[in-house]
Amino acid sequence: MSDLRELYQDVILEHSKTPRNFRQLQSANHKAEGYNPLCGDHFTVYLDLEGDSIRDISFEGSGCAISKASASMMTQTLKGKSKEEAAKLFEQFHKLVTGQPNGDREDLGKLAVFAGVSEFPVRVKCATLAWHTLQAALEGKQEKVSTE
Amino acid sequence: MSTATNSMPKEFHPSMAGAAETAYNVEEIRRDFPILHQQVHGHPLVYLDNAATSQKPRAVIDAISRYYESGNANIHRGVHFLSEHATEEHEAARRTVQSFLNAADKREIIFVRSATEGVNLVAQTYGRAHVGPGDELLISAMEHHSNIVPWQLLCEEKGARLRVIPINDRGELHMEELPKLLTPQTKLLAITHVSNALGTINPLRKIVEIAHKHKVPVIVDGAQAAPHIKIDVQALDADFYVFSGHKVYGPTGIGVLYGKLALLDAMPPYQGGGDMIRSVTFEKTLYNDLPYKFEAGTPNIGGAIGLGAALDYVTRLGIDNIAAHEHDLLTYATGSLEAIPGVHIIGTAKEKAAVVSYVIDGIHPHDIGTILDREGIAVRTGHHCAQPVMQRFKIPATARASFGLYNTRAEVDALVQGIKKVKEVFA
Numbered sequence: 001m002s003d004l005r006e007l008y009q010d011v012i013l014e015h016s017k018t019p020r021n022f023r024q025l026q027s028a029n030h031k032a033e034g035y036n037p038l039c040g041d042h043f044t045v046y047l048d049l050e051g052d053s054i055r056d057i058s059f060e061g062s063g064c065a066i067s068k069a070s071a072s073m074m075t076q077t078l079k080g081k082s083k084e085e086a087a088k089l090f091e092q093f094h095k096l097v098t099g100q101p102n103g104d105r106e107d108l109g110k111l112a113v114f115a116g117v118s119e120f121p122v123r124v125k126c127a128t129l130a131w132h133t134l135q136a137a138l139e140g141k142q143e144k145v146s147t148e
Numbered sequence: 149m150s151t152a153t154n155s156m157p158k159e160f161h162p163s164m165a166g167a168a169e170t171a172y173n174v175e176e177i178r179r180d181f182p183i184l185h186q187q188v189h190g191h192p193l194v195y196l197d198n199a200a201t202s203q204k205p206r207a208v209i210d211a212i213s214r215y216y217e218s219g220n221a222n223i224h225r226g227v228h229f230l231s232e233h234a235t236e237e238h239e240a241a242r243r244t245v246q247s248f249l250n251a252a253d254k255r256e257i258i259f260v261r262s263a264t265e266g267v268n269l270v271a272q273t274y275g276r277a278h279v280g281p282g283d284e285l286l287i288s289a290m291e292h293h294s295n296i297v298p299w300q301l302l303c304e305e306k307g308a309r310l311r312v313i314p315i316n317d318r319g320e321l322h323m324e325e326l327p328k329l330l331t332p333q334t335k336l337l338a339i340t341h342v343s344n345a346l347g348t349i350n351p352l353r354k355i356v357e358i359a360h361k362h363k364v365p366v367i368v369d370g371a372q373a374a375p376h377i378k379i380d381v382q383a384l385d386a387d388f389y390v391f392s393g394h395k396v397y398g399p400t401g402i403g404v405l406y407g408k409l410a411l412l413d414a415m416p417p418y419q420g421g422g423d424m425i426r427s428v429t430f431e432k433t434l435y436n437d438l439p440y441k442f443e444a445g446t447p448n449i450g451g452a453i454g455l456g457a458a459l460d461y462v463t464r465l466g467i468d469n470i471a472a473h474e475h476d477l478l479t480y481a482t483g484s485l486e487a488i489p490g491v492h493i494i495g496t497a498k499e500k501a502a503v504v505s506y507v508i509d510g511i512h513p514h515d516i517g518t519i520l521d522r523e524g525i526a527v528r529t530g531h532h533c534a535q536p537v538m539q540r541f542k543i544p545a546t547a548r549a550s551f552g553l554y555n556t557r558a559e560v561d562a563l564v565q566g567i568k569k570v571k572e573v574f575a
Contacts, residue, residue, distance in 0.1 A: 004522050008515070008573050017510070039514055040531050040544040062544050064512035065574070120518060 006116030007123070008065065011073075016065035019072035021079075025058040030140050034061075034133025036125055041067045045075075045133040052083045059133075064126050066117065071130030073111055083138055090131045097127045172469045178554045180205040180461075191524030194559045194566075199344050199503055199550030200528050201394045202375060204458070208398055211457035215450045222446055224423060238449050241456030242439070245404050248459045249389065250380040255438040256412065258405040259452050263371040264294040266390030266405035267338070269442065270367050271298040273415040274388075275336065281307035284333040286364070288313040288321055288350075289540055290343040293533045295369045299338055308335070315540060319346035319495040326355065330362035337366045341373035345534040345548070346495025347478075347503030349377065356385050365411070371395055375552065376474060376501045378467045381406050393451060397553075398458030402451030405442070412438050419444040462553075470553045474502035477551045481560045488567055494546050502551035505532070508567070511574050513545040519573055520547075523566040 025031075025046035034043045041063030048056035057075045062068075078086050093111055095102040099118030117127045178184055183203045186193050195203060215237065221230035223238050239254075246254045260266045275298075279285065285299045289312050296310075303310050311329050314322045330337070337359045342349050352368060359366045367388035373379060374391040381389050388411070393402040407415075417424055417435055421444035426434040435441045462470065481504050485491050490509040508516060517529035528548045531538045538544060549563055 004519060004573060007518070013574060039529070040535075040538065041514075042544070062512075064514035066515070068512075123514070123518060126514065 003116065003119045007120055009113045009116065011110065011113045012069040013065060015069035015072040019059075019068055021058040021075035022060065022072065023058050024060055025056055027056060028058075030137045032133050032136035032140055034129050034136065036063075036067075036129055039064070039126070041126060041129055043067070043071055043130055043133055045071070045130060045137050047134075047137050049083075049138075054078050054081050054083070054086060057134075059130060063129065064123075066114075066123055066126040067129045070114060070127045073113075074130050074134065077109065077111060078134070086134065086138065090135065093131060094128060097124050172465070172473050174473065174554060174556050177465065178556075180207065181554055182206060182209070184554060188524040188526075189522050194523075194525040194562045196549040196551065196555065196559065196563060197526045197528050198375070198552035198555075199372060199395070199532075199548065201400070202397045202552050203554070204397055204399065204454075205461050207461050208454050208457045212399060212450050212454040215453045219453075220450075223449055224440075234449055237453050237456075238447070241452040244456040244459050248374075248379070248463065249404075249406050250382055251406055252382060253409050256406055256409050258407065258412070258439045258442045259447055260390075260403045260405050260442075261401055261448070262394075262403040263369060263390040263392040264298075264403075266388075266403055267295055267367065267369065268298045269405055269418045270388050270390075270407070271302045273418050273442075274365075274411065275299075275302045276306070277416060279303075279306045279308050279335045282333060283308040283335045284311050284331060285309070286311050286313065286329055286334050286337045288339050289315045290319065290321070290346055290348060290534065290537055291338070291340055292344050292369065292371070293535070294371075295338050295340060296536070299336075309333075312536075313339075315348075315537075318497050319343065319348045319537075320497045320499075321348075321350060321355075323351065323354070326358055327362070330359060330364055334362065334364045337364050338369070339366065340369040340371075341379075342370075342376065342501045342503075343495065343534075343537070344372045344503070345505055345532040345537045345546070346497065347500040347505070347550075348495060348497035349373075349499040349501055351499070352384050352386070360385065372501060372503075375462070375470075376467075377471055387411055393455040393458065396455075396458055397461060398455035399451050402448045402455045404455075409438065412442070417444070418442050421445045423447070465553060473553060474551050474555075477555055477557065477560060478502040478504070480557050481549065481551070481563070484560055484564045485567070488564065488571075490571065491567065494541055494543065502555075503548060504550075505546040505548045507543055507546055508570065511570060513547040515574070516547040516567070516570050519570045520563070520566045523562070523569060525563055525566045527563075 027048040028046035030047040043059050043061035046058045057078050059071045092108055097114050097117040114127055117123050181203050221234040223235040242254050242257050245257045356366045365387035368386045370389050370391040374396040387408050389406040391404055394400040424436050424441050424444040426436050492507050494505040513529035530545045
């Protein structure tokens with residue numbers, strides 16, 4: 001049970017039940033869909049970018065507790081960050097959930113609760129789905145979100 | 149049904165199969181499966197993922213080992229002792245399959261890699277020869293991707309259209325829609341015998357009868373049926389029937405395509421190569437007789453022998469006894485799971501195999517799967533390669549417990565305790 005508690009920490013369960021920034025973003029100028037065909041998890045990440053800065057960020061979709069909590073806490077963490085900071089955090093987060101040594105763990109702040117994922121290799125994709133989707137949205141560059 | 153009786157002798161004979169139900173001693177049977185006796189995350193393994201693949205009895209493992217230890221040779225062409233012996237064993241396995249399906253002729257039994265390959269073979273040979281622009285292929289809303297995608301590929305190539313028999317909220321076919329969907333353009337009906345995601349057993353005999361009235365041949369995906377119910381291709385009057393070895397306690401990499409002799413005979417070959425030819429010149433190649441015309445290259449000889457041993461094993465236990473035992477587990481599991489608040493079973497057909505797909509309010513199936521795994525319980529979570537079924541029920545995924553001939557009521561109890569643990573974690 002102890003590694004399960006490591007995985008399903010209270011903060012994670014709380015975010016999965018009441019995800020933050022869980023909505024479509026009217027002001028979004030970037031978005032991307034992330035899909036894990038293996039398990040059916042499906043999220044859309046919306047970004048309001050002003051230059052290199054993430055002015056606002058939100059997400060929508062469905063997935064397991066880990067993927068949803070990860071998406072929720074990612075949006076909380078990234079609001080106001082630069083693209084470069086976001087990329088760096090993703091790198092650190094990825095190291096964290098795959099159990100790789102990481103010197104800058106303290107930068108992750110609250111995201112460190114996902115350390116337990118490294119004991120569950122099949123769940124790494126769940127924890128990183130929103131981040132991969134974010135990356136796609138950032139790389140979508142000038143593509144405007146359609147308004148239909 | 150009692151599972152505690154000790155009356156069954158260790159080796160019992162086919163004549164005894166189908167005898168008293170009490171002869172089914174599940175504890176005795178479990179000893180035939182070495183893999184079951186292990187701990188997973190500190191708990192005894194509870195293997196409830198039989199619809200994905202089944203575990204193998206000692207008889208199958210031994211048959212495969214014996215073949216590689218003392219019988220391995222290439223078949224059909226050798227004049228030496230081992231080659232003759234391997235050929236004999238391979239063909240004996242074909243006769244075992246023939247008898248398992250009650251096929252009229254052993255030439256109707258084609259060894260393939262899997263049920264999936266069997267469907268693709270029919271799509272690429274019979275399908276390409278008979279389907280043209282504007283034609284229709286009919287499938288059902290409960291098909292596994294392996295009985296959807298090969299037909300979509302064919303439709304794309306030929307400019308044909310895929311049509312779908314809908315299902316109701318219990319996961320049963322809307323049978324009244326079937327005659328309406330069989331049009332003069334319908335060239336083939338591809339339907340599953342038993343749904344992998346819902347457990348529904350389709351009224352196949354009736355379906356084939358209706359299709360044949362409209363002069364539409366039927367290919368049946370029997371991957372989930374073979375381990376659980378008696379199959380009689382002649383009584384069903386199925387034109388094609390496919391199943392996989394690994395789901396019926398045999399090895400992976402071997403499957404069977406049954407086809408009516410006249411249909412197979414008229415079909416062009418699937419793959420070219422050795423074994424499927426009678427003579428080859430650069431001007432003209434003559435194809436071999438059935439079934440070899442469809443078995444290009446050195447086949448999976450060890451796999452066929454292992455499959456033969458698996459079907460012998462199942463027959464020895466008696467498929468009706470297995471079905472009765474599994475039905476008991478299904479009834480027990482359905483009742484036990486329904487009694488847990490927040491648990492909902494997806495797929496509640498009147499005729500069902502021992503598959504229990506379920507969801508829990510507010511908890512995603514993946515989280516269920518991870519927590520059950522830590523209790524040593526193996527279930528499947530996800531869309532079960534049947535995304536249209538998930539879309540039909542407006543759910544992203546389910547957790548699925550699927551039972552086999554060696555599962556017990558105690559394992560159902562373990563599942564129930566596991567689900568309670570899941571709810572505790574998420575409380």
